[in-house]
Amino acid sequence: MSDAPPPAQFDEAGLLYSRQFDDHYFSRIDGRAECAHVFIDGNDLPLRWRQQSEQTDTHGQNFAIGELGFGTGLNFLETWRQWRDIRQPGQHLSFLSVEGFPLAAETAGQALKNWPELGALSARLLERWDQLTSPMQLDDQTRLQVLQGDVTDMVVQFPLVDAWYLDGFSPANNPEMWGGDLLRSVFERSVVGGTFASYTAAGWVRRNLESAGFMVEKRTGFGSKRHMIAGRRL
Numbered sequence: 001m002s003d004a005p006p007p008a009q010f011d012e013a014g015l016l017y018s019r020q021f022d023d024h025y026f027s028r029i030d031g032r033a034e035c036a037h038v039f040i041d042g043n044d045l046p047l048r049w050r051q052q053s054e055q056t057d058t059h060g061q062n063f064a065i066g067e068l069g070f071g072t073g074l075n076f077l078e079t080w081r082q083w084r085d086i087r088q089p090g091q092h093l094s095f096l097s098v099e100g101f102p103l104a105a106e107t108a109g110q111a112l113k114n115w116p117e118l119g120a121l122s123a124r125l126l127e128r129w130d131q132l133t134s135p136m137q138l139d140d141q142t143r144l145q146v147l148q149g150d151v152t153d154m155v156v157q158f159p160l161v162d163a164w165y166l167d168g169f170s171p172a173n174n175p176e177m178w179g180g181d182l183l184r185s186v187f188e189r190s191v192v193g194g195t196f197a198s199y200t201a202a203g204w205v206r207r208n209l210e211s212a213g214f215m216v217e218k219r220t221g222f223g224s225k226r227h228m229i230a231g232r233r234l
């Protein structure tokens with residue numbers, strides 16, 4: 001992704017902050033641990049990947065994740081890290097995200113330095129940063145593509161998804177990422193039994209997700225957040 005970088009900057013603690021949306025890109029406590037709690041566990045991914053692998057024939061089985069807001073790629077990297085530990089031969093992950101304000105590779109790389117445990121995977125992602133808008137095979141069981149453009153225009157290009165990461169900055173500061181029409185599109189692009197997870201438990205976001213058709217539940221939030229939400233298309 002090569003467009004001009006957005007007005008993102010590092011705060012005094014070295015954490016990436018968006019002036020445009022007046023919000024950090026991830027939790028100030030630990031963005032990787034937040035991703036694991038909110039998005040990976042919130043969508044019950046380790047369990048679902050294991051269950052998929054226990055089915056008699058995993059050959060050609062695909063698990064599709066959709067993300068709204070690619071940012072630095074941290075969520076993708078933590079997902080890839082956990083997926084590599086659990087997956088069995090024949091299982092495939094496809095991760096499709098959307099980003100309207102692509103970061104420069106240097107900015108993403110600087111932000112990702114906070115997680116040396118992701119270092120080797122980050123390096124592989126950053127090497128190919130300028131080609132992320134084309135579908136790419138990051139290893140023989142993992143595919144990534146980042147659609148570049150506004151979420152409202154791009155969401156219609158998503159295929160059916162098994163699990164959604166709703167990660168679009170605070171709803172109060174970026175209501176477009178949490179609007180009723182957008183979340184209806186997310187629901188329509190979810191398989192039956194598909195799920196979503198998000199760090200916000202804002203009442204109007206919850207209601208938009210319920211109106212779209214999801215069963216929504218509150219769960220314990222990450223860090224200082226009391227609640228997050230997760231849900232399922234029945």
Ligand SMILES: C[S@@+](CC[C@H](N)C(=O)[O-])C[C@H]1O[C@@H](n2cnc3c(N)ncnc32)[C@H](O)[C@@H]1O
Binds near residue numbers: 024152
């Ligand atoms: C909280 S950050 C996402 C963090 C990211 N998932 C990560 O792992 O680094 C939210 C992202 O949504 C993007 N975004 C905000 N509004 C958008 C819009 N209308 N369309 C597309 N992307 C948008 C921002 O540029 C930002 O990268």
